[in-house]
Amino acid sequence: MSKTVDYIIVGQGLAGTWIGFQLIKKGYSIMVVNHSSLSNSSWVAGGLYNPLLAKRQKLSYLAHEIYPHIESVYEEIETYINHSVLKAEPIQYIIESIEELNTWSVLCETEAYKPFVKMIDFVDIPSIDAPYGGVQIQHSGWVNIPELLQAFRVKLMAETAYLDEVFMQEDLLMNAEGVNYKGIKAKGIVYAQGTPTFHQDIIRLKPAKGEILRVNIPQLELPFIPQQGVFMLPLGDGNFKIGSTFEWKDLSDSTTEEGKEQLLKKWQNYYKGVFTITGQEAGVRPSSNDRRPILGALDQDNKSFVFNGLGSKGVALAPYFSLQLANFITEGTAVDKEVNLKRFKWM
Ligand SMILES: Cc1cc2nc3c(=O)[nH]c(=O)nc-3n(C[C@H](O)[C@H](O)[C@H](O)COP(=O)(O)OP(=O)(O)OC[C@H]3O[C@@H](n4cnc5c(N)ncnc54)[C@H](O)[C@@H]3O)c2cc1C
Structure with missing residues (x-):
């Protein structure tokens, strides 16, 4: 493909979607390269x-x-x-x-x-x-994160700004003008990959697996979200998501019996009615050691950037910090010390 855009974004979970949106809002063009097979954190999340x-x-x-x-x-x-x-x-x-x-x-x-x-x-x-x-x-x-991601993707596709493939770092060329990925030229690139980041030697993530249950409770409609240890998210028609667990050793996205039991135990501490389990899902949150997001430049020339570490609070942190990162990328304004990539680098 031969195309020139302002920025390439790798990954389209919450992080990639929000940094993409902030750049578009500022009038920049983007190309998103994403393949959902590598992480489903944003798709599984309670939101x-x-x-x-x-x-x-x-x-x-x-x-x-x-x-x-x-x-x-x-x-x-x-x-x-x-x-x-x-x-x-x-x-x-x-x-x-x-x-x-x-x-x-x-x-x-x-x-x-x-x-x-x-x-x-x-x-x-x-x-x-x-x-x-x-x-x-x-x-x-x-x-509703899946609906947000899907609708944003449809917009990108309509602009031929979405490539559904696994981005390979070896296919990226850096030059004086910027970057070139298989014929797509850009000023810079933003890595918003979540846990499967290429930069594990630089970014100290402490990923946390999470599981959720889907249950059905006929005739129960709630206009609020009960929570105590776990939440009970009403999705309509008597369907609920019950979540979530936290696990730091097993970082696969397979569901487990232990996860299910943990969720049921905490939920049944307050929920005393009947229900049918209709599903179970797992994903891995891209958390950092001290639960702070991670953003900034990877190189001195300000051509490659990172937006990661959204942890268990992606919905709230992504809009706020994507704006901060977009300002940093396009205007050179500083990012908060607490979230600056420099703080997360292995020495
Ligand atoms: C069970 C569970 C419950 C949660 N509940 C909540 C909640 O209630 N509220 C909340 O705010 N947060 C919640 N979270 C956390 C939230 O999901 C994360 O903060 C957020 O999804 C992280 O988004 P991200 O874009 O950084 O990563 P991801 O969602 O992992 O997205 C990264 C994307 O990049 C793609 N990618 C990576 N590498 C490449 C490559 N080389 N080429 C192409 N594509 C690539 C991946 O496949 C993926 O599509 C929950 C998470 C889990 C697992």
């Missing part, structure tokens, strides 16, 4: 965004900067793909003990937590056991 680490009663990273704006940033990409993917159905965290209830009552009154939590008497649903009530988490909800 929840949550400004709280509720179990630990802590705020998520950059909670105040990111979460109040999530709906409006997703609205922009929804307009571009002409498809609605964000569901502002709040997470309701089920309080587990009287001690936890006491701590939440205090936290709810603090300036830092006030915008995010509201104490509630848990809605009276007989199959959900919530004797201590719960907290409704404001600025939480979920994004």
Whole structure:
């Protein structure tokens, strides 16, 4: 193929989609090279965004900067793909003990937590056991990631900006003008590969496998997402996703009996009704050691860049940090020290 674009992007999970969108928004042309066979993290994910680490009663990273704006940033990409993917159905965290209830009552009154939590008497649903009530988490909800990725891909394909193949690093030529991948010339290249990154010698990832269950509960429709250890995401027609597990040793994307048992045990701590299991899926999150995303330039000449390390918070972190990376690539503005690729390099 002979084509000239501004940037080549390797990978089209959440990271590749968002950096692609930010560059397009700034008026740059892109070519995305992606093959889904290498990682299905974005396709398996629950897609929840949550400004709280509720179990630990802590705020998520950059909670105040990111979460109040999530709906409006997703609205922009929804307009571009002409498809609605964000569901502002709040997470309701089920309080587990009287001690936890006491701590939440205090936290709810603090300036830092006030915008995010509201104490509630848990809605009276007989199959959900919530004797201590719960907290409704404001600025939480979920994004249908497969629909987002698919709709963005359709847009790219319409512009002949999507190549469905495994990108091979040895096919990339670097020259004074930029890069050349099999006849596709560009100013630079962004690697958004998730766990199967080429740069394992540079990027210190600590991937975490996750599993989810799909269940059906006839006639149960919930306008919110119950959570306690695991979430119960309503997908409509009595279908739910139950997730997720965390596992750091087995990094395959095969489902396991242990994963299923772990999910069922945590879920049945609060869900007491009947259900049928309809599926089970697994994927590997591209997490970093200290749960920070990783972005920046790989070389001195600013021709190759990385966007990775989205971990378990891809939905919330991808829009915010893809904008930061796009500004860095196109205008040379600095990226935050905490997420700068330099910090993650093996010495
Ligand atoms: C079970 C589970 C539940 C989760 N739940 C949530 C949740 O509720 N909320 C949330 O925010 N996050 C969640 N996550 C995390 C979220 O999925 C990740 O943060 C996010 O998907 C990472 O996106 P990514 O684009 O970096 O990586 P990926 O999704 O892995 O995408 C990388 C893409 O690049 C492709 N690729 C790689 N190398 C090449 C190559 N050489 N050539 C061509 N293509 C290549 C891969 O095949 C893939 O398509 C969950 C993850 C799992 C596994």
